[in-house]
Amino acid sequence: MTIDLISQDLESAISSKSNTVLVLFSSFTDDKDKTPVLHNKSVAKQLETNLEEKSISGKTGETVLFREFAHASCRHLLVVGLGSLKELTHESFRQVAASIYDSVKQLKADEAFIDLESLAAKQKSEANLQAMVEGLILTSYEFNELKSKKDKKPSDVLFHIVLKEAKTAVYKAAFSEGLALADAVNFARYLGDMPGNLMTPDILAKKAVAGAKEVKVKATVWDKARIKKERMGGLLGVSMGSDQEPRFIVLEYNGAAKSKKPVVFVGKGLTFDCGGISIKPSAAMEEMKYDMCGGANVIATVLAVAKLNLKVNVIGLVPATENLAGPSATKPGDIHTARNGKTFEVNNTDAEGRLILSDALVYACEQKPEIIIDAATLTGAMVIALGNTHTGYFTRNEKLKKTIEEAAKASGEWVWNMPLTDFHVQDMKGTYADLSNISSGKGAGSATAAAFLEQFVEEGIPWAHFDIAGTGWSVGNRLKYCPKKGASGAMIRTFVEIARSFER
Numbered sequence: 001m002t003i004d005l006i007s008q009d010l011e012s013a014i015s016s017k018s019n020t021v022l023v024l025f026s027s028f029t030d031d032k033d034k035t036p037v038l039h040n041k042s043v044a045k046q047l048e049t050n051l052e053e054k055s056i057s058g059k060t061g062e063t064v065l066f067r068e069f070a071h072a073s074c075r076h077l078l079v080v081g082l083g084s085l086k087e088l089t090h091e092s093f094r095q096v097a098a099s100i101y102d103s104v105k106q107l108k109a110d111e112a113f114i115d116l117e118s119l120a121a122k123q124k125s126e127a128n129l130q131a132m133v134e135g136l137i138l139t140s141y142e143f144n145e146l147k148s149k150k151d152k153k154p155s156d157v158l159f160h161i162v163l164k165e166a167k168t169a170v171y172k173a174a175f176s177e178g179l180a181l182a183d184a185v186n187f188a189r190y191l192g193d194m195p196g197n198l199m200t201p202d203i204l205a206k207k208a209v210a211g212a213k214e215v216k217v218k219a220t221v222w223d224k225a226r227i228k229k230e231r232m233g234g235l236l237g238v239s240m241g242s243d244q245e246p247r248f249i250v251l252e253y254n255g256a257a258k259s260k261k262p263v264v265f266v267g268k269g270l271t272f273d274c275g276g277i278s279i280k281p282s283a284a285m286e287e288m289k290y291d292m293c294g295g296a297n298v299i300a301t302v303l304a305v306a307k308l309n310l311k312v313n314v315i316g317l318v319p320a321t322e323n324l325a326g327p328s329a330t331k332p333g334d335i336h337t338a339r340n341g342k343t344f345e346v347n348n349t350d351a352e353g354r355l356i357l358s359d360a361l362v363y364a365c366e367q368k369p370e371i372i373i374d375a376a377t378l379t380g381a382m383v384i385a386l387g388n389t390h391t392g393y394f395t396r397n398e399k400l401k402k403t404i405e406e407a408a409k410a411s412g413e414w415v416w417n418m419p420l421t422d423f424h425v426q427d428m429k430g431t432y433a434d435l436s437n438i439s440s441g442k443g444a445g446s447a448t449a450a451a452f453l454e455q456f457v458e459e460g461i462p463w464a465h466f467d468i469a470g471t472g473w474s475v476g477n478r479l480k481y482c483p484k485k486g487a488s489g490a491m492i493r494t495f496v497e498i499a500r501s502f503e504r
């Protein structure tokens with residue numbers, strides 16, 4: 001799909017394409033009688049009966065199509081419900097954009113004019129425009145490039161967002177922002193959806209390098225020999241069961257003075273997790289190609305920050321490996337040493353994410369960061385606790401917690417603060433080594449995993465861990481702009497917002 005922001009009259013904007021559709025908004029202002037309102041007065045007059053009968057109800061996401069309506073030189077008219085104006089948020093626009101995209105696709109239109117002038121003045125905000133752009137691009141994501149017979153695609157739709165103030169700097173910025181964010185999310189989804197054989201640690205690294213080349217990001221990739229030399233015993237230990245070499249991906253973006261401390265993002269890049277010797281059951285094991293979504297989302301975050309030219313220094317770190325059960329694989333009971341010298345017993349080889357993150361977190365601390373944020377599909381327990389709505393995050397830093405809550409709210413993603421205490425740390429003590437990679441207690445598997453990670457973060461450095469096990473892929477059909485199955489790109493928008501908060 002193609003999308004632009006235009007200010008001119010529709011008549012003069014229509015290109016040679018013939019199958020055009022005009023999109024107008026309906027809503028209701030009075031929550032009691034829910035009388036539908038259409039803000040375009042002349043169309044409202046023509047559709048008076050439809051409004052009276054409430055066949056146009058104004059309900060959120062409702063789409064009513066009038067074929068051959070012929071208004072403003074557009075062949076068809078699509079009326080989209082926004083719901084109650086009192087409850088309207090930027091998230092409503094993301095959701096409504098998904099309804100628009102689906103209807104336009106079904107209609108097989110080649111050109112759609114989304115008339116934001118049909119909104120009440122208050123709703124024509126930058127945030128709503130940005131959300132509309134995000135919603136359209138996020139909904140357009142499809143992953144079918146590995147099918148030999150491609151699904152017949154409807155002709156590429158040209159979306160125009162019509163807004164009088166289109167040339168104003170703030171609206172132009174909101175438009176570009178939505179574009180950059182949604183493109184980044186779709187890129188991360190693509191990395192996640194690729195099968196394990198076509199998204200090995202080396203391929204993931206190459207994709208990151210290629211992405212970095214398009215923006216001002218420096219990419220460095222360590223191979224196995226370098227990882228060994230750098231004493232990354234966790235990453236190396238996990239990789240031993242596989243023929244594929246591990247990689248350690250470093251992305252650096254300098255948008256501020258060199259003296260300014262970087263915001264460091266760390267992402268779990270497990271390109272396939274069979275559990276290792278503590279092998280997983282076969283059912284749904286194929287989903288473990290998504291175990292690199294934390295890494296993919298961190299790569300996409302850094303690229304988006306660079307694309308947006310944020311005045312902040314950002315580093316992205318992705319330890320990437322497979323977790324397989326080959327002859328040299330780490331065995332239960334084996335002990336490895338992380339980069340900071342701490343030792344751990346691997347009592348369950350399926351708890352591998354924390355092992356590769358340990359080295360990456362130590363490296364992150366060496367960068368003297370402002371904050372460290374990590375993202376990982378870390379525990380099945382997280383899926384049990386929060387399902388696929390909220391991403392659970394752990395931090396003991398109140399200031400960072402506030403930053404995270406504000407960033408999530410601004411980006412329309414749902415997060416939930418989870419407990420992390422000394423009790424959880426206690427449960428991760430080892431018998432023969434400093435630490436065990438599984439808890440000695442029952443339950444709270446996500447918190448004890450977070451407590452393990454905390455052992456690799458220097459005191460005084462604000463750090464938060466995001467467990468995206470439930471939200472990284474297969475988020476169901478609640479969010480119309482996310483694929484039901486497939487990678488979601490969770491937290492990229494929030495992470496970019498967190499980075500932005502350090503611009504000042």
Ligand code: BES
Pocket residue numbers: 273275291348350351352353377378379380381383437438439445469470
């Ligand atoms: N990648 C998995 C976590 C996971 C499982 C994410 C299911 C999403 C859905 C992780 O490496 C893992 O297997 N964790 C174990 C840890 C346990 C052995 C302590 C888990 O959660 O079962």
Ligand code: ZN
Pocket residue numbers: 273275323349350351352353
């Ligand atoms: Zn595992």
Ligand code: ZN
Pocket residue numbers: 270273291350352353377378
């Ligand atoms: Zn895993």
